[in-house]
Amino acid sequence: MDVSAHPLVARARRLATELLLPEAQRVDRDGVPVSHVTAVKRSGLLGVVAPEAYGGSGAPAAVLRETAEILAGACCSTWFVQTQHHTPVQTLAKSGLPVRERLLGPLSRGELLSGVAYAHLRAHPRVPVRARRERGGWRFDGTVPWYTGWGLNDVLLLAGVTDADEVLFAFAEAREQPGLRASAPLRLAALSAARTVSLELAGLWLPEEAVALRTPYDAWAPADRARTLNANPAVFGIAEAALSLPAEPVAGPLRDRLGDVRRRAYALADHPEPLEHAAERLAVRAEAFEVLGAATTAAVVAGGGRALALSSRAQRLAREGLFLLVQGQTAETRAAHLRALTGAAG
Incomplete structure (x- = not known):
């Protein structure tokens, strides 16, 4: 499926280009404003994977990943606020309890965050x-x-x-x-x-x-573990944004590495058995962070001393990359990442 042609991907790009990216440095300094949340609500992106019967789009996971990359690369803070929303939506979509009828529609339609x-x-x-x-x-x-x-x-x-x-x-x-x-x-x-x-x-x-x-708890934990094994799409979004800053002789090879890791990560994410290939998933997750670190470092190095100014996009992306290292981290993912950094066998 060519997710780039999906209407929600086009909306995410427009939101990123017209609002999130131009305001990202100010947001980083002053905080995500209510107006950004209002724009996200109006975009339909809060219902990307929500059931169509409740006002959502029912889009496949690949569309959610693509929109996450776009939003995170433009303004990671705004992405992080809105990404929390998808777990409640998915929880309600699977629920047979009365709260589903009260809240799933308003959450799917973006009336509530x-x-x-x-x-x-x-x-x-x-x-x-x-x-x-x-x-x-x-x-x-x-x-x-x-x-x-x-x-x-x-x-x-x-x-x-x-x-x-x-x-x-x-x-x-x-x-x-x-x-x-x-x-x-x-x-x-x-x-x-x-x-x-x-x-x-x-x-x-x-x-x-x-x-x-x-x-x-033992019935809930395996599904939660499966969510943490895979690479976060925001990692690829921020890495891609960082690679827009160095010159092409530097960015090109790193972009090729990024594309390779991304393809392998998403192939694993789409595997029908979410807990199979756990060691490979963790290794690819660590590899994605390695490329992210290289991309944000290249952006800072290319920017020189100017990259350390708080007005610089390069330093913001580098700090956002550091945040993603620990966001959603578990004891298992931490241990696997540290092993990868030291070159130890799994």
Whole structure:
């Protein structure tokens, strides 16, 4: 399939060219504005993989990857805010619970933007957020270390672990309320603009009707592991953007390497068995980061001293590349990446 001809890919390119790229340095300094979120909502990109019956486009995964590359290469902070939205949409599309009918349409049509608060589940068997039965609903207690899009999202998909070792996902309004308090925005070396905070939960109560998923941890974990094994499309988007800065004798060979890794990464991502070839997936993931590092380094070197100015696109892309090294990281991906860096056998 030639995804470049898909209407949503054309919309992503137009959004990137007309808004995201021209504003990217200002956004990096001042934060993702509400107007960017409004533009993304209007573009239809929030419903790229959402069911058509609920107002989405039902596009294949290849279109989601292509649009992610385009948005991340233009403004990684805006991409990172909106990319959180696709997990709630996909969770609701598979859910048979009442919240599906309440929220899947508004999320698919881009009327609402959702964030996610579930990466802490990867700390299992440690339980940073506990969910317990209370008053016909669920009480959440604990700490969400990272929550992106605070002040921009309309709703959030929150996960906790029950006393029966189940994972429980439920929707809440993305605002301070009894039992939910946000920290000040975290100061990060990159993507501070994405408005990331930590959330303190002290008796946040959500009704049963807010629950989107409840399943044993051991049943949920394999699908989550599969998501983390593959290379992130944003890696290719930022690398491609970086390679627009050095001269062609430098960019050309790196672009060839990037294209080769990208083809192999996406072939693995499209494999019908998402947990097969795990070692190869991790190796290709590490290789993608190697090319990303070379591309952003080349951009900085080519820019010379000017590349260190905060107004420089080269240094922003380099910092965004550093961010992607740890975004979505698990103990397994960290170990595989470190082995690749040292040349150790898997």
